[in-house]
Amino acid sequence: MISPDWVRAMAAYNAEMNRRLYRSAATLTEAQRREELGAFFGSVHATLSHLCWADAAWMARLAGWPAPGGNPREGAAMHADWDAMRALRADQDARMEAWAAGLDAPALAGDLTWTNSRGMTSTRPRWLLVTHMFNHGTHHRGQVHVLLTRLGAPVEDTDLPWIV
Numbered sequence: 001m002i003s004p005d006w007v008r009a010m011a012a013y014n015a016e017m018n019r020r021l022y023r024s025a026a027t028l029t030e031a032q033r034r035e036e037l038g039a040f041f042g043s044v045h046a047t048l049s050h051l052c053w054a055d056a057a058w059m060a061r062l063a064g065w066p067a068p069g070g071n072p073r074e075g076a077a078m079h080a081d082w083d084a085m086r087a088l089r090a091d092q093d094a095r096m097e098a099w100a101a102g103l104d105a106p107a108l109a110g111d112l113t114w115t116n117s118r119g120m121t122s123t124r125p126r127w128l129l130v131t132h133m134f135n136h137g138t139h140h141r142g143q144v145h146v147l148l149t150r151l152g153a154p155v156e157d158t159d160l161p162w163i164v
Contacts, residue, residue: 002127004103010134011100013164015093017141020156021048022086024148030082032151039143044151046076047144049085051137053078055092058133061114062126063099071117 025033025044033045041047053075056068070078079085108130113123141158148155157163
């Protein structure tokens with residue numbers, strides 16, 4: 001089981017890592033951000049767009065945010081404008097940190113049942129889904145970090161103990 005303090009630490013880490021990656025990606029040209037480089041979602045931009053979609057989808061389930069619609073693949077193309085996506089990311093991170101700040105242990109207990117974008121209904125422990133949401137973000141940010149490095153963009157440290 002995770003604790004509310006762990007969720008707050010992960011929300012802070014998530015927000016800071018997003019700030020660092022968006023700063024780095026902003027040094028690239030639009031063409032570089034959109035270049036197909038073989039990552040799961042192809043490009044820096046598409047991967048970051050997918051993360052905006054996925055975080056909104058999980059927060060819709062966990063905290064009642066409006067559902068983003070579409071599916072994970074569509075999420076990669078959902079946010080076409082770089083500046084708008086960057087502003088959305090900052091807003092999402094602030095809202096995720098506010099959500100985490102208000103959590104208590106009972107909010108992480110029990111199960112959550114949801115229906116995904118393919119119409120499949122699942123039930124899993126709420127704490128496990130919160131863990132998955134943050135782990136998913138770390139996974140795809142790692143992919144973006146590799147792409148940024150490959151493109152020659154400046155990248156910052158990613159180590160959790162020195163960031164949070």
